Amino acid sequence: MPILMVKNLTKIYESGMIIRRYIEAVRNVSFSIEEGEIVSLVGESGSGKTTTANIILRFLKPTSGEILVDGKDIWRDIKTFEELREYRKRVHAVFQDPFSSYNSFYPVDRVLYQALELLDKNPKSPESKSLIEEALISVGLEPKHILGKYPHQLSGGEKQRLMIARCWLIKPKLIIADEPVSMIDASTRGGIIELFEKLKEEEKTSILFITHDMGLAYYISDKILIMYLGEIVEQGSPEEIISNPKHEYTKNLIESIPTLYRRWE
Ligand code: ADP
Numbered sequence: 001m002p003i004l005m006v007k008n009l010t011k012i013y014e015s016g017m018i019i020r021r022y023i024e025a026v027r028n029v030s031f032s033i034e035e036g037e038i039v040s041l042v043g044e045s046g047s048g049k050t051t052t053a054n055i056i057l058r059f060l061k062p063t064s065g066e067i068l069v070d071g072k073d074i075w076r077d078i079k080t081f082e083e084l085r086e087y088r089k090r091v092h093a094v095f096q097d098p099f100s101s102y103n104s105f106y107p108v109d110r111v112l113y114q115a116l117e118l119l120d121k122n123p124k125s126p127e128s129k130s131l132i133e134e135a136l137i138s139v140g141l142e143p144k145h146i147l148g149k150y151p152h153q154l155s156g157g158e159k160q161r162l163m164i165a166r167c168w169l170i171k172p173k174l175i176i177a178d179e180p181v182s183m184i185d186a187s188t189r190g191g192i193i194e195l196f197e198k199l200k201e202e203e204k205t206s207i208l209f210i211t212h213d214m215g216l217a218y219y220i221s222d223k224i225l226i227m228y229l230g231e232i233v234e235q236g237s238p239e240e241i242i243s244n245p246k247h248e249y250t251k252n253l254i255e256s257i258p259t260l261y262r263r264w265e
């Protein structure tokens with residue numbers, strides 16, 4: 001059974017008090033993710049990627065359609081706070097902007113202690129301390145250089161590594177990563193991408209990797225979904241998509257990859 005099945009997902013935003021406006025941000029989207037698979041959702045800004053992510057994360061209600069995680073409908077079968085907490089352990093988010101995930105008044109350690117709370121671990125126990133140190137080392141951070149620091153003392157790349165350290169603590173089955181490197185310096189991007197691959201290899205974590213960068217999707221994915229104006233216009237293995245793109249939009253995305261990254265040529 002796939003970890004995630006998205007079936008005929010549609011989201012229509014309504015706005016305006018006097019004149020109602022309707023935006024169909026996601027239209028009849030279906031796809032699935034197997035255990036240990038990295039699936040990229042690729043599309044330009046405004047194509048409905050974040051809306052799709054937020055519905056899977058159960059932050060936003062769909063207009064219609066189903067999201068099944070381990071075969072359970074996340075909008076029908078999760079009813080209690082405790083069930084939602086369990087869901088937050090199984091499906092975890094890494095967002096685009098690592099800066100917004102921190103409160104500037106607290107040391108950055110707080111994001112790790114919050115993750116431990118989700119696991120019902122006493123943050124003051126020696127076990128918690130060693131779990132945190134292990135998680136930091138897993139993402140290439142030196143605990144003594146990070147713990148006790150405030151957000152402004154860390155770089156964007158370090159902050160994003162720290163968000164991925166949360167994934168090492170929680171060990172979710174599925175990570176929804178919404179443009180996780182688009183605000184990171186190009187020079188540190190590669191290192192962060194490798195951390196997702198390491199989670200996949202060592203923990204069999206499944207990842208929905210959202211990006212507008214086709215070259216990156218080709219590099220990291222087992223499967224690519226192309227999203228255009230709210231719809232998935234085609235999907236397949238990176239090789240299939242690159243060697244035989246069917247949709248005009250996909251062809252444009254491939255054309256826009258810099259020659260330097262055209263590893264398949
Ligand atoms: P992406 O992440 O691919 O850039 P989004 O899912 O953020 O796309 O947006 C898809 C469409 O839905 C866009 O046209 C956007 O303007 C619109 N949209 C996103 N969020 C809202 C909202 N809260 N209310 C109304 N329209 C929205």
Ligand code: MG
Binds near residue numbers: 049051
């Ligand atoms: Mg977005």
